[in-house]
Amino acid sequence: MRTPTQWSVADYQRMRKLGILDHRRCELINGEIWDITPERELHRFFTDRDAGYLRQILQKQAVVFEGHPITLAKSEPEPDIAIVRRPDTRYLQHHPYPEDIYWLVEVADSTLAYDLNTKRKLYAEAGIAEYWVIDVAGREMTMFRDLWDGDYSTQNVVSDGIVCPVAFPGKPIEVRQLVSIPEGYANDP
Known part of the structure; x- marks a missing residue:
């Protein structure tokens, strides 16, 4: 019987530092090295625009990283x-x-099931208080909150209105700003 090699975070970081993974887009998930789906244009657009919008809202209260x-x-x-x-x-x-x-956001244009299941469980088990998944095709966002027993006990799907992050209840965020497609964009994702 074959069993996959389980890599530790230290092993993975050492491989990165040595350049072994330099020509691969990958991430370590539960001890396994997974290839990352190539980024499409619409995914990049949503990620860049949404990160910029969150920076405007949060200003100097938090750091907003993209794809790190x-x-x-x-x-x-x-x-x-x-x-x-x-x-x-x-x-x-x-x-x-x-x-x-404070919270994490995944933009899903071809990875919706992975983001809603594998990544959700990973982030909940790590104790990340809040997790959002932006569904590019559905033009909606799933919000996961309220950690309980290694998962999120609250899941809300929104496509409009105002939401406030748990960590920043006084910072309203317009959902349409995060999920809408630019006017005149004719292609489906």
Whole structure:
């Protein structure tokens, strides 16, 4: 019987440092190295626009990273957007840990099931308080909150209105700003 090799975060970071994975887009998920789906134009657009919008809302209260690693116990995923504690200099020697993270956002144009299931469970087990998945095709966002027993006990799907992150209840965010497609865009994702 064959069993896959389980890599530790330290092993993975050592491979990165040595350049072994330089020509691969990948992330460590529960001890396994997974290839990352190539980024399409619409995914990049949503990630860039939404991160910029969140920076405007949060200003100097948090750092907004785009597509950079975070370090969990057995994983080093690269969420599309990570909203983390300031100052940014605290991440000169390491990627953000769960205690540094306010919430995470994944943009799903071809990875919706993966983001709603595998990534949701990964982030909940790590103790990330809030997790949003933007469904590009559905023009809606699924919000996961309220950690309980290794998962989120609250799941809300929204396509309009105002939401406030748990960490910043006084910072209203317009859902349409995050999920809408530019006027005149004719192609389906």
